[in-house]
Amino acid sequence: MNYLRTMRRVLPTVETFVQGIRAGNRVVLGQAITLVESARPDHQALAQEVIAELLHPTNSNPVRTDVHPGEQQPTTNNPTLRIAVTGAPGVGKSTFIEALGTHLTQQGQRVAVLAIDPTSSVSKGSILGDKTRMEQLSGNDMAFIRPSPSGESLGGVARKTRETILLVEAAGYDTVIIETVGVGQSEIAAHSMTDLFLLLLLPGAGDELQGIKRGIVEMADILAVNKADGERVKLANQARAHYLNATHLFPPKPNGWTPKVLTCSAEQGTGIAEIWQTIEAFKAHILDNGFFQENRKQQAGYWFKETLQAGIQKAFFSHPKVRKQLETLEPAVLAGQMSPFAAAEAVLKSWSEKF
Numbered sequence: 313m314n315y316l317r318t319m320r321r322v323l324p325t326v327e328t329f330v331q332g333i334r335a336g337n338r339v340v341l342g343q344a345i346t347l348v349e350s351a352r353p354d355h356q357a358l359a360q361e362v363i364a365e366l367l368h369p370t371n372s373n374p375v376r377t378d379v380h381p382g383e384q385q386p387t388t389n390n391p392t393l394r395i396a397v398t399g400a401p402g403v404g405k406s407t408f409i410e411a412l413g414t415h416l417t418q419q420g421q422r423v424a425v426l427a428i429d430p431t432s433s434v435s436k437g438s439i440l441g442d443k444t445r446m447e448q449l450s451g452n453d454m455a456f457i458r459p460s461p462s463g464e465s466l467g468g469v470a471r472k473t474r475e476t477i478l479l480v481e482a483a484g485y486d487t488v489i490i491e492t493v494g495v496g497q498s499e500i501a502a503h504s505m506t507d508l509f510l511l512l513l514l515p516g517a518g519d520e521l522q523g524i525k526r527g528i529v530e531m532a533d534i535l536a537v538n539k540a541d542g543e544r545v546k547l548a549n550q551a552r553a554h555y556l557n558a559t560h561l562f563p564p565k566p567n568g569w570t571p572k573v574l575t576c577s578a579e580q581g582t583g584i585a586e587i588w589q590t591i592e593a594f595k596a597h598i599l600d601n602g603f604f605q606e607n608r609k610q611q612a613g614y615w616f617k618e619t620l621q622a623g624i625q626k627a628f629f630s631h632p633k634v635r636k637q638l639e640t641l642e643p644a645v646l647a648g649q650m651s652p653f654a655a656a657e658a659v660l661k662s663w664s665e666k667f
């Protein structure tokens with residue numbers, strides 16, 4: 313984090329960040345994300361000012377002057393698309409994102425790839441971060457790849473990713489892919505900040521074997537059986553038929569979309585164009601029926617409350633009065649000398665007296 317060390321001396325101004333991001337300057341964008349990810353209160357405050365400025369209604373959707381040939385200006389009629397990509401470890405998420413991302417950049421689109429990996433705080437145990445990933449896409453100047461922020465909790469990691477989405481969109485990336493580790497709660501976090509949920513599956517293995525919970529399968533708008541190549545083509549088609557049957561039994565989705573099941577080979581690039589066509593059809597569907605706008609509104613409300621809750625919790629537990637009380641009351645509860653409810657009541661009372 314050399315950048316943080318430099319910033320400790322002089323923090324760039326809001327204006328510098330906003331102009332740099334709007335101009336699509338990747339270095340400035342990276343620096344702004346570092347601010348979002350920083351735990352320092354002054355960095356956090358500056359990050360919020362930058363985001364607020366970028367989202368200001370009269371300032372948003374700027375006309376970019378750096379649009380590449382063939383690339384479209386994102387407009388209110390054609391907003392950015394946020395896609396969650398998940399699946400069990402080893403299913404081929406990074407290979408798939410590389411293939412899809414390359415397909416999109418070839419069409420003149422700009423793609424940002426972010427990740428939610430709560431294991432990245434324990435850097436050695438990180439599921440997504442410990443391999444050389446997406447080499448081709450990393451070297452592509454139409455793509456921006458950022459590894460998962462590290463954090464003490466999934467909630468913290470997810471909040472930072474949510475803010476980073478806003479930054480990359482302001483920098484002109486039209487498609488934002490959020491990759492998750494595919495082992496549990498991180499999918500739900502990714503679902504709460506995206507428009508489309510894409511689940512990758514392995515040929516010839518049931519949900520249980522892939523460690524995928526039914527609820528996750530039901531969240532998917534598109535299911536793609538990957539590794540449909542060589543000897544696995546037959547198995548992949550069988551898996552496709554199996555999931556197609558399963559999706560018919562799912563309750564109807566609030567977005568009015570019937571989940572589509574496809575096969576692909578991320579390694580060979582087959583089926584990728586079809587998946588993108590399906591993604592575009594999905595986008596047109598939810599723009600048309602109003603779910604796109606409604607869902608983004610709901611998500612904004614959710615993140616507002618989520619961030620408030622996290623802030624209140626942090627402020628509460630770091631307050632000296634509360635900390636002091638916890639020091640004495642917690643052992644009393646553990647020793648059975650005080651009921652947990654009476655102890656909680658006492659702490660809450662002293663907290664409310666603070667006002």
Ligand code: GDP
Pocket residue numbers: 399400401402403404405406407408538539540541576577578579580
């Ligand atoms: P992740 O853990 O889900 O990100 O999976 P990776 O993208 O790292 O892929 C895991 C392994 O599966 C790697 O060895 C890939 O080369 C391989 N793989 C990924 N996609 C395909 C595919 O479409 N076909 C085949 N045969 N192998 C693949």
